[in-house]
Amino acid sequence: MEIREEEREGVKIIGLRGRLDAVTSPAVEQRLLALVAQGEVRVAFDLSGLSYISSLGLRVLMVVAKQVQTGGGKLALATLTDSVREIFNLAGFTQLFTVCQTVDEAVAYCAGR
Amino acid sequence: MREDEVNSGQSILTLDSDIAELRRLGEFIDGFCDLEGVPREICYQLKVALEELVINAIMYGGCDPGPGAIQLSIRKEGDEVSVVLSDSGVDFNPLDVPSPDLAKGLLDRPVGGLGIHLVRQLIPSIRYERRGGRNYLYLTKPVKPDLGPE
Numbered sequence: 001m002e003i004r005e006e007e008r009e010g011v012k013i014i015g016l017r018g019r020l021d022a023v024t025s026p027a028v029e030q031r032l033l034a035l036v037a038q039g040e041v042r043v044a045f046d047l048s049g050l051s052y053i054s055s056l057g058l059r060v061l062m063v064v065a066k067q068v069q070t071g072g073g074k075l076a077l078a079t080l081t082d083s084v085r086e087i088f089n090l091a092g093f094t095q096l097f098t099v100c101q102t103v104d105e106a107v108a109y110c111a112g113r
Numbered sequence: 114m115r116e117d118e119v120n121s122g123q124s125i126l127t128l129d130s131d132i133a134e135l136r137r138l139g140e141f142i143d144g145f146c147d148l149e150g151v152p153r154e155i156c157y158q159l160k161v162a163l164e165e166l167v168i169n170a171i172m173y174g175g176c177d178p179g180p181g182a183i184q185l186s187i188r189k190e191g192d193e194v195s196v197v198l199s200d201s202g203v204d205f206n207p208l209d210v211p212s213p214d215l216a217k218g219l220l221d222r223p224v225g226g227l228g229i230h231l232v233r234q235l236i237p238s239i240r241y242e243r244r245g246g247r248n249y250l251y252l253t254k255p256v257k258p259d260l261g262p263e
Contacts, residue, residue, distance in 0.1 A: 022135050022168050052139075052157070054164045055228035062227070083157045090234035091227060 002049075003031055011042040011110040013103060017049030020057030029060040033067060041073025044106035048079035058091055065097065074098075076106035123188045124148075130171050130182035130200075135164055142187070149189040155256050159194065162235040165228040166198055166207060166250060174202025174248070189256065196252040205248055206241040207232070 001024035004015035012035060020028060035043070043064070061077070068075040076098040080088060088094050100106040126141045128134040139160050146156035163185070170183055183200045210229045233239070238253040 021139075022132050022164060052160070054161050055231050056164075056168065058231070059227060083154060086154070086158075087161060087231070091231050 001028060003028065004046075005035075008107050009111040009113075011044050011107045012040045013044045013046060013107065015046040015049060019052040020050060020060065021052060021054045022056045025056040025060050028057075029063060032060065032064045036064060036067045036071065036073075041068050041071040042110040043068055043073070043075045044100075044103060044110050045075075045077045046079055046103045046106075047077055047084060048081070050081065050084055053084050053087055055091075058087070058093065061093075061097070074110040074112070076100050076109045078103045078106035123186050125184065125186045127181045128167065128183040128185070129180050130174075130202075132168070132171060134171075134183075135167065138163060138167055138185070141185075145187050149194075151189065151194060151256050155194070155254065158235045159196075159254060162232045162252070162254075163196065163198065165232050169205075169207050169228070170198075170200035170202055170248070174200050174205055192256050194254050194256055196250075196254075198250045198252065199247045201247055204243055206243075207250070208239060208241055 001016065001018040001020060004017065006013045006015075014032070014035075016028070018024065032043075045061075065075050078100040079102065080099065085094075085099075088097075088099070098106075098109055100109060124141070124145045126138065128138060142156060142160050142163065145151070146153075146159070151159075167183060167185075182202070183198070185199075186197045188195055207229050210226055236252045236254050238251075240251040242249040242251070
């Protein structure tokens with residue numbers, strides 16, 4: 001699991017590449033919560049490289065989203081693959097999260113455009 | 114590490130009660146689905162559901178961290194994949210965990226229960242049994258037949 005970070009318009013863009021499962025989730029959660037604690041409350045995720053997400057991965061996203069929301073920030077997910085999107089639908093996540101087709105849309109949402 | 118066996122149409126995997134074993138679980142399911150021509154989407158969903166159930170057994174089941182704590186057998190019959198998952202943990206039926214209230218917003222929804230909810234969504238038929246000091250879960254998932262090239 002690789003985490004790529006970049007910034008655009010004051011929004012932190014997080015690219016997750018690889019698997020977000022029981023093995024990789026703890027380290028990813030740690031990194032993401034640290035970012036939020038540092039004040040990054042506009043967070044857009046590029047999930048085009050996410051090959052697999054299990055319930056533990058979903059849990060990480062949920063925990064981070066809660067922290068962002070508590071901090072009065074915005075979080076959006078972009079470019080989900082079909083398999084991951086299906087898991088999101090079944091978990092009821094598409095109602096909870098802002099899901100965008102492109103990273104640009106996610107950045108626009110988080111930047112408040 | 115135990116070798117995987119293929120026995121009268123069944124594939125059997127034995128796992129130690131250890132999170133590191135999850136990669137073997139994924140590889141095992143991939144191998145089975147490849148062999149039996151199970152579509153990629155179904156394979157993916159099987160892996161997600163089984164990962165959740167195995168994690169529960171490892172983390173909450175109180176299995177002795179020894180070899181062979183968890184056993185999984187899988188076979189394809191007609192348009193269905195059947196899995197039997199057993200573990201040596203405490204008497205625990207994951208289906209007893211209540212489903213999350215999906216109407217609740219993000220901040221109000223507890224994080225727990227999410228995994229089992231997902232399992233129920235992915236696996237239409239699940240049955241639990243306690244027998245001989247082990248938990249048994251019987252799972253059945255339909256496999257949409259591959260339509261093949263036109």
